[in-house]
Structures are given as structure tokens and as C-alpha cells.
Amino acid sequence: MGQPRLLAGLDTAARLDRVGHLTVHGALPQYRVDDLIDLAEAIDLRGRGGAGFPFHRKLRAVMRSARAKEGRSAVVVNASEGEPSCLKDTALLLHVPHVVLDGAQLAADALGAEDVVVGVTRDDVERSVRDAIAERGPGTRLRVSRLPERFVTGEGTSMINGIEGNPAVPNGQKVRTSERGLTGLPTLLSNTETYAQLAIAARLGAAGYNSVGLPAEPGTLMLTVSGATAVEIPSGTSLAYVLELCGSSPGQGVLVGGYHGRWLTPEDASQALLSRQSLAAFDAVLGAGAVLPLPEDTCPAGEVARVTRWMADETAGQCGPCVRGLPSLATAVEQMVAGGGRATFEAVEARMRAVRGRGACSHPDGTSGFVASALNVFADELRDHALGSGCGRRVVGALPVPADETPERLVVDWTLCRGHGLCVDLLPDVVRLDADGFPDKAVMPVPGRLRPMALRAIRRCPALALRIQE
Template sequence: MAHGTHVDLHGPLPDLAVDELITLAGLGGLRGRGGAGFPFARKLRAVQTAVARRRCGPRVVVNAAEGEPGSAKDRMLLTRVPHLVLDGAELAARALGSPQVVIGIADRGTRRSEVDPVGESLREAVAERRSATAFRVVRMPHRFVSGQAGALVEGINGRTPLPPGSPRRTSESGVGGLPTLLSNAETYAQLALLAAGGADAYAAVGTPDQPGTVLLTVGGDTVVEAPAGTPLVHVLGVCGSPPAQAVLVGGYHGAWLAPPAVARARLSRAGLAEVGGTLGAGIVLPLAENVCPLGETARTLRYLARESAGQCGPCVRGLPALADAFLALIGGEGDPGAVEAASGVGEGKGACAHPDGAAVFARSALRAFASDVSAHAWGGGCGRPVRGALPLPDGPADRYARLSVDWSRCDGHGLCAELLPELVRLDANGFPEDPDLPVPASWEADADRAVRMCPALALRMSVPEA
């Protein structure tokens, strides 16, 4: 939509002071649409307070990196209605006194000869606006964790775009170490609509505790807008979704809903929480009847393990262990208790929410597909194939070097566990529990040292080709 058409439809951008914008966001009940659902008014107030205390300028960031494979709403917004997103970001920038808005988008590996729809749309939209606010576009690697707020800030600051090892508030220290207002693309689009029509008009649809609409990506590629509180089955019907054995809501950090829960689910934070789901980033993935649900879940867990930031034990050790436990369950050699135990390793102790989100996803599969768990345990399988029904990106089988143990040489000295305590664990007899471990790039130097210092020369490290 061209800027002139956008202004005709929504009106000119209002000029609001920061206290007015905070009040408006509070009256409209606006919350973040990236997954956490944090109140936008509180984010604004936190940045305002930090700016006043530090006596420095703020920055505004639009998170459109969209690391979730099943999400397409950021791409839709930035290619179809980019001025709605830019309006919301510019409103915030003007109110806070930020001279610049930074927009983080996913780099999907487009070749130079190909058209980049998101990049082209943003370039045209920024040129049309002729705004005093500067807009800067930064590309992030298309990875699951690149859409995490801390990872995006790291990338904008010129560092590797991974979640920082210790949590920090972007409202205190974000882009360039300055107080930063960071929200996702849909949140800024909703802010623009709220400012254009006012809180009463904004609340004309939705629920009392969640006014307005939500954007949903259904089936990985269909983006629809629905009033908050709309029955899930209605949206599935509008999208032409056939009957499903279960529906994943909230993406790969979300939860599977069995048919009885799907029938009762309403698309709001409260409505999905009542049936054990989560709205998350607005991802809805129906699973067809003719595929193995446990196999599809295991395939996704392997992907989540590969997408680890590689910065802490819960990710490096916990996620591969969880994927292995689920694979054993499918083969009839494991049990649900082992999956539950693996999902609880390091719970709440990760450097980011990635391991906990994967655990929620795995546990929900045990509940939603309980009969299939029994079929695999007692009958060797459910008789249905794994078809790759859940959207996952193409990519290398493993991003990391591998540390392996030669059992014919290992004498159980235990030095490797002392040199790599986050990576190597010893069993009751003093030998490494796992003979083959992924080694994140940040630990390669320590792993190489362990290989060189092993008294029995029992360690090997292989590095994948670039």
C-alpha cells in the first residue's frame, strides 16, 4: 500500500507526547505480539524512566526477524502494509525523542539476482515517507533464536546475533548501550491503529481483557486477522483446514491441543491458557490425520536442538537429550517418564527461553498423543509415516563441531570433565556419559585443549566444512 493511500485510509500520523502515548497504550490494553505479551505501556514507561535517569537518548527497534519457521505475519505486514508498522515505530520514536528506528528482518539467503520482497518494500516505504525520523534496516541470519530480543540487539550492535549469556533489559541497555524500546512488527502496527482510531474504536472488537485483533499464521503460510476471542475452529474453517488429529498453537515453543481442546479454544491469551495452550507468536499448525504425530514432534525437536545458541548446558546437553528421549519413545525403547525427565533438565536455568520452550512443546505432545505413545510402546508404531508436515527450513544437519570418545582408549581419567564441565558429564564409573557431543563455536578452543591434554588420547574433534 502506497503512503498516500495509507494516509487516506488511516489519517495523518498524530503527534503524541510520551505520557500521552503511554496513557493511550494503557487504555487500549496493548500488549506485545511477539510471544511474551508484555504490556506495551510498561515498556514505554521503562524506557522513559531510563532516559531521564541516564540523561541520554533512546532508540526504537522493530523486531521483524521472525525466526519461527511457521510464522509469516511479519513478512505480510512489511510487504503489504509497511506504513502501518513504520507509523507505530515513528510514533514511539517521536514521543521518546529517538532520532532513529532500527528494523531487524530475517536474511533468507536471497541471491542477488532474486527480488527481496521485504527489503524492497521497506526501501520504497521509507523513501515515500520523507520523515525526520531515520529508518535503518538490519538483516539477521534466519535462525530460530535470531528473533529473540537479546539476539536482535546483539546483531544490531555488530556482534553475533545470539541471546546474551545473562538476561538484560533492553529498556536499560540495548542498541549502542542506550535505553531501547523493542517490540515486534505487529505490536507497532497495532499501536498505529490504536492511535489512529482511539481506545474506544480499538476495543470495538476483541475481548474485555484483550481488545483488538490478532494476526495468525495458519498452516505455515496463510496469514489471517481475527478479533481476539474468536473460536479456533472458526479460523480453521475459514482457512479451509481439513479435520486434524491435533493443532499446534504458539509455534515450536507452544503446545499441542487435542480435538476436545481445539473445540473449546478461543484465540486470546486467556482463552488458549484455559485449554493448556498459548497464543505465542500467533502460529496455528493443524496436523493431518495421515501422519505420525510423534515422528513429526521428534523431527521438530531435532531441529530445535540444532538451533541452540550453544551458550549453556540446558541447550547444549539438554535439547539433544530431549530429542533422543523422544526418538527412543517412538522406537518403543523409551517411556514418557524419560521424556519428562529430559525436559526438566536445567529448567529455568537457560541463558534464554529456548530450552524451556522446547520442553513445553515436548510435554504437550505426551498429553495430546497419549494413545499414540501406547501404540509405539506396545505395537512398535502407529502405522503412519513421517511426512515432514510441520514447516522446517532447509539447512545443514548440524552447525557444530563434534567431540567423540574412543572407548578403546578411554581409561576414565576424568580430565575432560574438568576442562569442559558444561559439556562433559561422567557416569558412576568415571567415564563420559555421552560418546558424541556437539561443540558450539564458543567452546571449540576449550574442546581442542581437552583433546590435546587427554592422557589416553581418547578424544577426537571433527569440525564441519564451511
């Protein structure tokens, strides 16, 4: 598929330090902001974190907003990968961090930005970025900020809030970061790979950059295949060919774009190219670059239910569609998969309608889209499960979900419980009531992030019927 660009040099070294980076790529040229905008437009650089927004428009918006702030602005690299199916940005920052920092520095110099922050969520990535910043010597404006590793951390306002020392959750306001972001300044916020692509284009120029990939979508793409392998490919490469090179196949279907993405049937996956135009024909988007083939030996229904529950648990906990809507959707999917009958299909559809377009961020829409796509592609499998026959296959975890590191459980003492129901008000993600108004289980797992609420539920129980058990 040709020579790598972002990952160039890794055939001889596991990580390119500053000297190795300059040996491979050479010095970084300087651009005026208008010239950098023209370059980004000429190569049609799009955000590589999910939305695919044109980078030149974002850069121009920050430049215009900065004029009203006495030229002041900031640059933020969004290196959050809270989704376990994605690791391409992690790979970049662990192995070639300077190509990312070059892109951020290039944009900051063009804008005259006074602050350049890389927002990360992992220990190893934080160390790699700190080492790379130190390798660049004194006088750099670059700094790194550690945030919690959660799905919603990657949302733009969540990232800004976290860097400023506030809870890393969406603010729900329709204010663009290009107008008011870090410390109230116009902020250029984009994904890790986007800045890396900008640094490559700055060295190659538009013509050189456009020599690889499709004419309408030039350059290379970073992908994460099967949640385990990060690869760089020219845009327009066959999806089936990439899977073959990674030792896989379309299997029962391929999830493209991660857990806010869409499923492709095996037939569609065999025809699709990895480009915006080709995937749009299948109502799919590349999103954050995650490609997840579903092998033949796993249960599609169980995999979908497992991910839906994890997505529900990743709620920011601040708006109804997430706090109540997504757990209810996950429960409806689980009941459908467990043989709940035809009525469970209607329940799933109703829960999806209830959350669409109503969240403080795109998480409810993305999760409902994931379920809707699964209902379409795995219609026969899900119908068989709902009607009780199932497929007889186990769930192998082909769709990666982090293991809950907290072994704690909420335990109900049935000799004391009187069915007051306060526990479900405080812990709707953990406690569910049966038809008589009592908890439907005696032992319920408590995610680590919900431990404070579990302790509060224990204190508020009038019958003292709850306790935490490790």
C-alpha cells in the first residue's frame, strides 16, 4: 500500500525521539495563518476524531474570533480515546509524538496562540508526551493535561472543562470552542491525527500530500482494526483488503466508526472502500477510524447488548436521556436478547426514540444509532433471540469493553428491605425494581464511578437494608 507517512521511521525504532523525528521528516516549515488555511483547504483536511469537520473552516473561525480578543487564542489537541475499540491516536503519541506536536505547534505559531495543550487520558501517553515536550527544549508553549479516561471526555466542551480543572463533562451549551474555549479564548480544538496530518502536509505541500489516496479525498488514514492493531493506509483502500492484511475477514459483519458507528453486512463490507464517499453509500462513516469485524464464533446479539450496556454506563450523569434513557435502552436490548418476545422490539424502538436529539452531547444519538444499525444488519439473529431460540453461541468479546476494575457489589438484605424505592432514585444504573416495587436482584455490580452514589443510597435507605460488599 506504499510507504507510511505518519508512521515513517518505525521500521527502525519503536519510538522516534526528537532527533529521530527530524532525521526522518526534516525541519518544520513556518506558515502564515492565511497560507495554512489555504493548505488545509487544498488537501481537504478533515477532523479525524469522528465528526470529519473541514479543518480549514475551523482554523478560519478561530482566526476571526481571535481578532475580537486582541488576537489571543489557544490550541488544544484532543487525545482522548475513551472508546476501547480505538487506539490509533494512542499509537501516534506513544511512537511518533513529535509529528503530532509539530502540527499543534504549526497551528499555534500561525495563530499566535498563547497556550498549546495536549489533553490525554492514559499514563503511558502522558509520559510519552511529557518526554517529547522536554526533548523540544526550553521556551515551548506546549504542555500536557491529564483527564479521566471516559467516553464523554472526548466531547469538545468536556475536554475544555477537564483541562481547566473542572469535571470533564459536556456543558450542553451551543457555543463553539472556536468562539469561546480554553480560559474563554477562541480555541482550535482538533483530534490527534488531524494535527499529525497537518504536519505532514506542511512539509510535503499540497501537491505532494495529494499524490497519495483518492483525488477527492487525498492522503492517508489511521485505523484501529479489531480494537488491537493501528494501521496507516491510503484513503480509498478496500476494507476487505485491510481486514485480510490484519488476518481477519468481514465475518458476520463489520462495525465501522466505532460504537457511535454503523454496521456493514459482509456483502457490503466486501465492496466498501475506506473513504467518505464510499461509506456514505452504505449509510456509514469512518468516524474515529475504528473497524471491528465480528467473527463467526461469537453471538452478535450478546455482543450488541454488552456494548449497549457499557455505553449506558458511560453517561456523564447530567441529563435525562443519558441518566435514565440509555440504561433503559440497554435493559430493553438485554431483555430482547434474553428471549423477551416480540414486545421487546417495540420497547427498544421506543427507548431509541426517547433519547434521540435530546442529550447535552451526541452520546444518546450515537448509542441509539449503534443499536438501530444492529437491528437492521442482525435482524434474524435478534428476532431468534427475542423469540427464545437464540443462536447457541457464546459471547467472546469481539467488541472490546473494559473490565470493571471495581469488584464491589451492592447487596440487599431481604429481611430488612421494605420496598421504599429510594435506592433506584439514586442509582437507576444499578438498581431496577420488580413488579412489586422491590429490587429485582439481591446482588448488583457497582461501577467504580458510581460508588459515591451507592454509599449515598446506603445512608438514605430508611430500613438500613443495603451494604457494599467487595
